[in-house]
Amino acid sequence: MEQTIDLSVDFAGLKLSNPVLTASGTCGYGDELAEFMDVSKLGGVIIKSITPAPRKGNPTPRIVETDAGMLNAIGLANIGLERFVHEKIPILEQLGTVVFVNVAGQMIDDYVQVVRRLSQERAIAGFELNISCPNVKQGSISFGTDPSQIRQITGQVKAACGAKPLIVKLTPQVTDICVLARAAVEAGADALSLVNTFTAMVIDIENRRPVLANRTGGLSGPAIKPIAIYLVSKVYQDVAKPAGIPILGGGGIRTASDVVEFMIAGATAVTIGTATFVQPDTATRVIDNLRNYCERKGIRSIRQLTGSLQ
Amino acid sequence: MKNGVNAGHKGVFTAEVLSNQQIRENYYRLNLRLDAIGSRYFQSAVPGQFLELDLSELPLPPEEKIPPALRDSAHRHILLRRPFSFSDVIVLPSHEGPCVKLEILYCVLGPATLRMMSLTSGTVVNVLGPLGNGFTIPKTLKRAILIAGGMGAPPLLHLGGYLKRHFSEVQTVCFAGARSCEDLPFTLKIGNITGLVLEEFDVLGIPSRVATDDGSAGFKGFVTECAGQWLSDNRPHPKDTILYACGPEPMLAEAAKLAEAFDLSCQVSMERRMACGIGLCQSCAVEIKTGATQTEYKLCCKDGPVFDSRKVVFQR
Numbered sequence: 001m002e003q004t005i006d007l008s009v010d011f012a013g014l015k016l017s018n019p020v021l022t023a024s025g026t027c028g029y030g031d032e033l034a035e036f037m038d039v040s041k042l043g044g045v046i047i048k049s050i051t052p053a054p055r056k057g058n059p060t061p062r063i064v065e066t067d068a069g070m071l072n073a074i075g076l077a078n079i080g081l082e083r084f085v086h087e088k089i090p091i092l093e094q095l096g097t098v099v100f101v102n103v104a105g106q107m108i109d110d111y112v113q114v115v116r117r118l119s120q121e122r123a124i125a126g127f128e129l130n131i132s133c134p135n136v137k138q139g140s141i142s143f144g145t146d147p148s149q150i151r152q153i154t155g156q157v158k159a160a161c162g163a164k165p166l167i168v169k170l171t172p173q174v175t176d177i178c179v180l181a182r183a184a185v186e187a188g189a190d191a192l193s194l195v196n197t198f199t200a201m202v203i204d205i206e207n208r209r210p211v212l213a214n215r216t217g218g219l220s221g222p223a224i225k226p227i228a229i230y231l232v233s234k235v236y237q238d239v240a241k242p243a244g245i246p247i248l249g250g251g252g253i254r255t256a257s258d259v260v261e262f263m264i265a266g267a268t269a270v271t272i273g274t275a276t277f278v279q280p281d282t283a284t285r286v287i288d289n290l291r292n293y294c295e296r297k298g299i300r301s302i303r304q305l306t307g308s309l310q
Numbered sequence: 311m312k313n314g315v316n317a318g319h320k321g322v323f324t325a326e327v328l329s330n331q332q333i334r335e336n337y338y339r340l341n342l343r344l345d346a347i348g349s350r351y352f353q354s355a356v357p358g359q360f361l362e363l364d365l366s367e368l369p370l371p372p373e374e375k376i377p378p379a380l381r382d383s384a385h386r387h388i389l390l391r392r393p394f395s396f397s398d399v400i401v402l403p404s405h406e407g408p409c410v411k412l413e414i415l416y417c418v419l420g421p422a423t424l425r426m427m428s429l430t431s432g433t434v435v436n437v438l439g440p441l442g443n444g445f446t447i448p449k450t451l452k453r454a455i456l457i458a459g460g461m462g463a464p465p466l467l468h469l470g471g472y473l474k475r476h477f478s479e480v481q482t483v484c485f486a487g488a489r490s491c492e493d494l495p496f497t498l499k500i501g502n503i504t505g506l507v508l509e510e511f512d513v514l515g516i517p518s519r520v521a522t523d524d525g526s527a528g529f530k531g532f533v534t535e536c537a538g539q540w541l542s543d544n545r546p547h548p549k550d551t552i553l554y555a556c557g558p559e560p561m562l563a564e565a566a567k568l569a570e571a572f573d574l575s576c577q578v579s580m581e582r583r584m585a586c587g588i589g590l591c592q593s594c595a596v597e598i599k600t601g602a603t604q605t606e607y608k609l610c611c612k613d614g615p616v617f618d619s620r621k622v623v624f625q626r
Contacts, residue, residue, distance in 0.1 A: 025592070032589045032612075036321060048592075056607050060625070061583045063593035067387045070585060074592045077607060221389060277586040278364065278391055280322065280438070 005294045006301040011246050011269045012165035012190040016043040020287050023273035024048050024102035029088045030095050036280035040096030049104035049130050052113045054080030059213040064202045069221025071200050073214035076104050081114050093123040104130040108153050112160045119162040126164045132171035132196035144171045147183035154187035165190035177231055181239040193248040195228045221274040225252030229265050236266020256289030263305040323348035327433040337495050340414040349410040353401050357469035358579050358616045361439030362391035362587045368425035386421040390585050397464035415464045415495045441587045442615045445577050452550035456484040457537050457565050459557020463495050466556050470516045484511045484518040487533025491526035534564035541572050548573040566619035576619035582610040597623035
């Protein structure tokens, strides 16, 4: 018996055709991936961090592989707000999927400036607030580890979003992530994104120096998945579920079963990042395999997975 | 959407190993036959482009074949693809569309290339490519001077063959250098006039010179010194001569200086650590001059790997 499976999810007031998005910093400005897959099949894309002025980023080496992941220290390299608006928005309008933009800066005004300008663009559905990048010297993660600063920045940026939803991306590198999640939700976050990468180091034993020019970088990939699952489940139970706020989960996802795991833990939608570097069409493959999982388990709507942890 | 599979596009496909021959200790020549999709992608691939292989699922070679220096790290897991240039692309037309054979020269250096030793005829590998922008060959080119350092040699071998096939009027000369004789991914033989030459270039009718840092073969010293002497003696015309260089970054910096000294234009093929090869990860940054004092980062994978040497800020 053929039955239709509904993969769509409601996420922060938006309807996504499925719960799979490509993570910020791993899908460029959205156009690069179009050569490898039908981007319109995605639940959405999250465009890499945009800052008011262009940023060159860190010196190289910017990445190094580890046994089950990789470290990156790109340093928020991006073309800046103006060029983004003129060169990339026309492309994003053609993608046929839901587009979020990750926003970064050194001061709260930087974030507000980017969001205020982009909130006028029809091609942009919402924003992801990057207060958790471990690879820049100022701003970002320093906002993300202090609940009072999270409240402040979330509140001010939310006010600049207009009707568009604001996702706050949390760093996992705090004693109690729930304190920060709660601060973001109380200040108006429409969704929580977790986790960003973990600060890590790889040393070249021949010259006793860190491999990365930035010395440290953010660890991503399969290595961090079980930690991310744990944190999603914790934030879901303690903050997101009581507040009725969705979680965008991610960290090391490579397969549909990884997505299911994140959803059971409490994620409404997920992001695929590092895996795209290896197999550019990972996200669309995962979507197809999600359908297979649902069929096998007799699940009609994938929404029923969210927070179904026993 | 995949807009059909056309020349000029890139993508993921499979290739079958035709042969994987050891050419000397730690150096191998891998020949692949691309599937129908890959053949269409690669039919117009040019020298200087590259591809990425997924080596994560290849088995290790038998314990006794693992070079002693890699025994400790052999079991490390591989996650990311590895980039490789190619030393030849042969397009065989057939009524079912083109069939492309491709040659890769590789050196066993770490846990990923170590796994390549296990490739045997018939093994299927997963390929992403062709990637990046190759060397530019202007119509006015009359003389091409190739400078290869160590494992920078493959794309220049491809360029040599490509010039012979498509630009037969261009006079080409190749200088190949390495730390020592064992690090040259070529077959050496005694030439008629010039002493040691490279067999691979000789069969193309391209004169070549060998330089080794330790003097174990050919000219004793850096390959750029060897090329510099030749330039002093021959003084090629700046208008129709191009230096093409691929090798370690300090060598490329020297090639750039050489080009400046002889007023020649020079294209360098750069190398960077990269995760994706397609412009997503932004890790393979190359610093490029945009003005008298300004620079910006371009991506080795997407904007390069070949750059105009005058624009590159070389790393020390």
